Amino acid sequence: MTNWPAPLTNIINEFKECFDRMERYELLFEYADKLPHELLTENWTEENRVKGCQSEAHVECKLDQKGGFQIHGAADANLVQGLIAILAIGVDGLPPSQVATLSPNFVDEMDVKASLTPSRANGFLNMFEMIRKTAANMSEGA
Amino acid sequence: MTNWPAPLTNIINEFKECFDRMERYELLFEYADKLPHELLTENWTEENRVKGCQSEAHVECKLDQKGGFQIHGAADANLVQGLIAILAIGVDGLPPSQVATLSPNFVDEMDVKASLTPSRANGFLNMFEMIRKTAANMSEGA
Amino acid sequence: MEAIRSDFPILTRTMDGGRPLVYLDNAATTQKPRQVIEAMNSYYENTNSNVHRAVHTLAGEATEGYENARTEIAEYFGAPRDHLIFTSGTTEAINLVAYGWARANLSKGDVIVTTEMEHHADIVPWQILSKERGVEIRYIPLERDTLTLDMDAFEIAVSDANLVCVVHTSNVLGVRNDIERIIQLSKSNGNDGKGAFVMIDAAQAAPHERINFLEMNCDFLALSSHKMGGPTGIGGLFVRPEIMETMDPFISGGDMIETVTLEGSTFQKGPQKFEAGTPRIAEAFGWHAAVKWLSSFDMKEVHKHISNLARETAARMSAIPGIKIYGRHDMESCSGVVSFLHEKIHAEDLAHLLDSGGFAVRTGHHCAQPLMDALGVSSTARISFWLYNTKEEANSFVEHLTSIVDRFG
């Protein structure tokens, strides 16, 4: 197993314990409510829209006062918002340089990918890629 | 068996004796040379062209001095000209009213249809139909 | 019913968690009976050859099969074979009307009447034409309370219409429009009483009704094979020959010409003029098989079965807390489509949650954004039944939906 940040490892383990897809969806719905930094709809713009997603999803990357990484996001579909929340919790406060090196295959670990359609999996990968790149830029800039 | 005119019956019997498709083609080639009234190429017009034929075929119906039916025709492909010749020989000199009642299934009897492609079979049926109609008109006119 | 279902190999498929597939996305595309699959296999394994202008046996058989398909598909839709132009589907059929007929016959100031209920396939080609040629488009609105077309508005709009383009049966609402009246009004009142041309989008009608092109008395009828048990990649446009003659060629190339010289070309007559290039041969064999298979049913019974399923399911769904139905299912003519939303669960989430129970359900704007705008939503979830769907499937769908709403709502 890759060395994920601890919060992400915890979430992965939670998903692994799920009995079936329905339970995993329930967990995603729960995480959808736990967005650490919700991007309010009035701040949804064409620029922060996640492309390749069927539903509307918006994400922005910021740094907290200590230079830690933050994902601000939201989506109109709960399952997507749940994925954003997991990412946001997983990397919250990490140095951007570490975020830049993460690989998106924790979604496989969580067994959620099997429950994502290709188009949504693509949307998720697009989003993850965008976040990783932003993190890389931020860490270069630093 | 339908009561074909005697010359046609003879031809049908000749074809029935053929051993295979190649022999039937040989016979058709022979008949192609026996056109009773060849329509010379200089008399090929858009009006006497047989539609639905891949190769060029032209046919005109006339009455001889005794009011007997005549088919004048020719084609650039020998197999088609052979079919025209058989028709022309088969009905030569008959009263148009009799020609008008002929059915095209002597081609089945001859087993030639199995050797015709659908498009050529169609061409042949078109031609036969046109001849039958002309004969019908002629006999009405009479 | 067992017999019908056993004709469809895919219906025995098990999904996630060993659940049986419950295919409720028939308005997007229907499944194919093995008769259709086998007809195409047999074509590829025994007959495959390019058609027309050829002498050899395979080419003869392929041509005969292809042209027989035209004859019998046309016959199924109540028309002679020379009324049917094969296209790749409804979309291309409507585009053929737009490029081949409308560009040759309409000009600036002419009027096309269509409706808010249309599929994008019956909107975008006219918008492009309108931009290019200054033809005016008028959209008949939906009555917001009955979800049917505003026929008063239609009666007024049609009076100077040159072309009327209407969907026979909505792919979102389950509503079957009063096509008979629409055609009659277009013919009697259209174009200042001289009569308007009428194009009917029958993509959703053909799987439900036995359509008779000549009796209908419209000018253009557009269809897709894949929505009526046939393969993808083929469909058709019905047009009367005298109207075909007033159409310019659209897609051009081999097979549709009579002669080509460096100075110019002359074209075939009839459907061939609009079928350039190697045709969809295997697909024609497949669609033909679908039509033969469908002919073994009484389509009135089929329709009753489907619309009863939709009606009963819609009624039970509206009793589920938070579920709202978008559409009409109270009329006999309604189709097998039920669109719905939950007040809290996003349509896409609903579809995922349903999918985990084995239920194939579509979400989105269903290529009908103007209709979505009229309904005041951006998307809906949609189930759509066809002849192989059972009461048991409908019941288990309602149960599963109920449990989802309980758990996630």
Add this chain to the structure above:
Amino acid sequence: MEAIRSDFPILTRTMDGGRPLVYLDNAATTQKPRQVIEAMNSYYENTNSNVHRAVHTLAGEATEGYENARTEIAEYFGAPRDHLIFTSGTTEAINLVAYGWARANLSKGDVIVTTEMEHHADIVPWQILSKERGVEIRYIPLERDTLTLDMDAFEIAVSDANLVCVVHTSNVLGVRNDIERIIQLSKSNGNDGKGAFVMIDAAQAAPHERINFLEMNCDFLALSSHKMGGPTGIGGLFVRPEIMETMDPFISGGDMIETVTLEGSTFQKGPQKFEAGTPRIAEAFGWHAAVKWLSSFDMKEVHKHISNLARETAARMSAIPGIKIYGRHDMESCSGVVSFLHEKIHAEDLAHLLDSGGFAVRTGHHCAQPLMDALGVSSTARISFWLYNTKEEANSFVEHLTSIVDRFG
């Protein structure tokens, strides 16, 4: 070879009189390996669903399969996936260039250079455009002695050409044009040195060569699946994305839009903008399987096998009294096509006589009437080999032809 042949169910078919089928009409359409037939079966039996905008499992699998097909077919032709627009074949692909690109980018006085050697699919769309928009068409003649394009004439004509449209490999002569030089000249000298756009008709090239779109450096590349082992009903146009952006939509409707309102529509970017309506889904699965199957061969070896068969057969045929060959088979680049006539036996009669021996041979103008005019004939008979044809088949063909000439000549 046995292994290759056993992939093709149809090749075991026996014809009239118990004779084995000898399929020599590959330039019209090739036969399909069982891998292709099975891929489509598996699609219909396990996956069938409409693609895009859908959540349920089948729709996901269908979308993934359809888009994978795009990725791997594009890769086979040396291009990224966003360079490939699916069409119904070469004919529609060229029409897409004519309607989508040329109508948006060419106007009165602009010049299209094409050749006398073209298939009607690469002539008629330009003639229609020319009539509509006053674009000038120049036809590069064939050198009557070498049966190759007059490259001096090309060099002169290209200098003020805006678009150059050339067939890669002739479907009648077996000649492969010097495409590399044609593209290079078009780019360096075309349009007064600013470079002309180039459209290559690769319908007959794809079954013979491994074509690399990006290396070729042309702007448009048109292809048919059915001529390279794939199903009917699908083909493609390769275009670079920056050129796609300068193209207007052609066939319009669902799937190619971004938003539709009553006021107007905005369109997708990339290939989807040109793929309106339900796509050729099963067909994409089938073409994908054909490309995977072909990838298992060294196309250089395949080409050598085919062109050797054609060269040897043509040589032996010319020794038959009265037989005249129309074409070139002495160059390595030549394809598997041999056109011929007998001085007395009509081409169509020849084809019938050959068919009775089990030989599938095409006759006619091969959708290339201007080329027929240049050759001074109205039609030819044509055999065309593909990878599954054997020396034995070629031998028995020559023998049968000899006996026909003996008997009927």
